[in-house]
Amino acid sequence: MLGTRADGPVTVLELRREERRNALDLALCRELAAASRQAVDDGARVIVVTGAGTAFCSGADLGGVYGQEFLDALYGMLHGLTRLPVPLVAAVNGPAIGAGTQLALACDLRVADRTAKFGVPTARNGMAVDAWTMRTLAAVAGGGIARRLMLAAETVDRDQALACGLADRAGDLDAAMAWAHEIATLAPLTLAHNKLVLNGGEQAAIDESFARCWASDDVREAAAARAEKRAPVFRGR
Known part of the structure; x- marks a missing residue:
């Protein structure tokens, strides 16, 4: 479910659940957490996170089993990424919805392809995200965008994301990799x-x-x- 490859000082973690548009389930959350820590232990200076196929991550797998075990794995993984001592670049190759937007926010920088879009539609399914998600969204993209996503359940496309700072650069995985290699030369x-x-x-x-x-x-x-x-x-x- 998770592909891992090293390209010199850059490690790529690729979500590989194309049949579920790379939705996060319990196993994938745990794999992401473990693989990211292993990449650091193996000497990676930058980690790139992306999705296989046409989606970055469509969110939490609504066909899965929800409960405290899943929430612990999801938020343990997300918060763990923020505590890693190396930069993470999200190569957002398509929709990043719900937990997909959360995963992109847990990365330090975001490169968005032309089909990228972001949204946290919890108000449409009665679910909730933690305070870290909303505060990070507001800090990165601004309070207005955060309110539109959280209170009106809107989505923003690539151009809107670039304009508000939710995405840092436009580009595909190759562009994200090139940027990651530049960052890997820094102290x-x-x-x-x-x-x-x-x-x-x-x-x-x-x-x-x-x-x-x-x-x-x-x-x-x-x-x-x-x-x-x-x-x-x-x-x-």
Whole structure:
């Protein structure tokens, strides 16, 4: 249900439930959580999340069994992605609805193809999403868009998403991969620190990561590279 491949410092996680338009069920949530952690352990500097076929993720699998076990797996996976110390890029290759929009929001950056669209239609099915989802949506796309999605159950297309900041760039998986490879050349400790701050990490952890950046070999490598008029090679230490 989940394809994993490494392309140098970039790992691609591809949802492969085309017959269900890549809807998330209990098993896929758990696979995503485990595979993303494994990618970091294996040295990935950037993770790209995408969907097979014509959909990014159509949401939670409405044919599945709902209950606390599924909710724990879904939100454990989503919140876990935000805590990973590497950037995640969502290559939104088609509709990202409900839990699909949540998955895109759990990534740090979003590249949207021409058929991408976003929506959280809980008001149409009597369900609910957590406060993190709505607050992140408002922070990323603005309060107006958040209210349209959450209170009017609207969807936004690729151009609207680009205009409001819900999508960062237009493009397909190749474009997302090219951007991911650019990001992978940046200082890993700095990226981890920046992500921690942007995602509201605890102050003690922020202070520790700040100090770690300034004490790192990478900050000295950057100074040496400037003096030698070359590109720095960061090693994350």
